[in-house]
Amino acid sequence: MSAIGVIARPDLAEAAPVLRELVRWLRQRGAQVVLEERTAALADGTGGDWTLAPGREVAAQVDAVVVLGGDGTLLGASRLIPAERPIPVLGVNFGSLGFLTEVTLGELYPTLESVLAGRYKYEERRMLRGLVRRQGQPDLCDDALNDVVVTKATLSRIIELDVSVDGLFVSTFRADGLIVSSPTGSTAYNLAAGGPILHPTLPAIVLTPICPHMLTNRPLVVNDGSAIEVRLRSPQDGEVHLTFDGQRGFPMRGQDSVHITRSPRTLRLVAAAGRDYFAVLRTKLKWGESTVRERG
The missing domain is CATH 3.40.50.10330 (Probable inorganic polyphosphate/atp-NAD kinase; domain 1)
Known part of the structure; x- marks a missing residue:
């Protein structure tokens, strides 16, 4: 080299x-x-x-x-x-x-x-891509190595998120937010929120609700070829934020949706x-x- x-x-x-x-x-x-x-x-x-x-x-x-x-x-x-x-x-x-x-x-x-x-x-670490649609149109897009997180603002109440996987409705999560994590990120925010540890070579994505209202809302592991949609259930302008690896953050508006897939980008970690x-x-x-x- x-x-x-x-x-x-x-x-x-x-x-x-x-x-x-x-x-x-x-x-x-x-x-x-x-x-x-x-x-x-x-x-x-x-x-x-x-x-x-x-x-x-x-x-x-x-x-x-x-x-x-x-x-x-x-x-x-x-x-x-x-x-x-x-x-x-x-x-x-x-x-x-x-x-x-x-x-x-x-x-x-x-x-x-x-x-x-x-x-x-080295290990090839999979990454995630998050695309926000606002009024049906692509608004912003970014990648994350650890996680894409939808979370409530500091003073807001519990939020409601409709979650679908590959076009199939999963559930409405009433929680402080939702962590969508890669295997690499499973030992980060996901772990602190009670999510499972995934081996970094596992082709999977884990969805972990943050402090869910229902104790039966447990973390869900899906194939990393899945297309995940997280949609704000009701107008909550300025009360919900989207973050990528906890480093880049964006305020979300009512009826915004986040579409999360595996990114074409990988990290070759020595x-x-x-x-x-x-x-x-x-x-x-x-x-x-x-x-x-x-x-x-």
């Missing part, structure tokens, strides 16, 4: 020395370095030995992307990778959890050596050598650890 892009959380001061060393390390191996515009401020002291590009143009110029930050940084970066060119993305964890940015600082360079040599281990998905679950969710602290 001849060109590597780097995207870092711009306000992450502790990433600055790592970024500078990373740029030097890549240049010593003959790789061209392309930095995302906001990332460049952290690279002072590297002599400008890199190319600058806006976020959406980074992926078009490189063979792989390194993300320095937490899962939120990687979620944002995932939407920058074009569907027609799913280049590998290596996430380095600076956050508190790191389900997606599972590579540690100690594993960065051995893993990157494998990427440069084309011998890396995995650390010697670590499997269940090891990540055990580590991140602290499975098997004693919940009783010994008293001194």
Whole structure:
């Protein structure tokens, strides 16, 4: 690989020395370095030995992307990778959890050596696409790696959502909202709301109501080839919001509908050598650890 892009959380001061060393390390191996515009401020002291590009143009110029930050940084970066060119993305964890940015600082360079040599281990992570129709016409569209969520505003009452799958009516959910999650996102908001954990390679989508009025409204798992429609049942202008990965949000109007399908875009996520998905679950969710602290 001849060109590597780097995207870092711009306000992450502790990433600055790592970024500078990373740029030097890549240049010593003959790789061209392309930095995302906001990332460049952290690279002072590297002599400008890199190319600058806006976020959406980074992926078009490189063979792989390194993300320095937490899962939120990687979620944002995932939407920058074009569907027609799913280049590998290596996430380095600076956050508190790191389900997606599972590579540690100690594993960065051995893993990157494998990427440069084309011998890396990776997983293809499915993404979702959400399309809003307003008065029957397409209004906005975006992709999400984790989830597309319809939720009530801060002070609004419970909302009513008519949900259909492949044109077949499922139910009217009276709840605080609805999470439509990919397998990757099943360990995020979906898990906190009581939804199931899905293996990331499973071709499925999970619908999880948020604090439903009826206790029998449980999470529902459908095939990821399904077309899901979520329609506001009554006029609720300004009281309902649609979010993509918790990063991009839009107010919804009465009678708006959201159509959610599998996105043509995927994320080719580089995995650390010697670590499997269940090891990540055990580590991140602290499975098997004693919940009783010994008293001194």
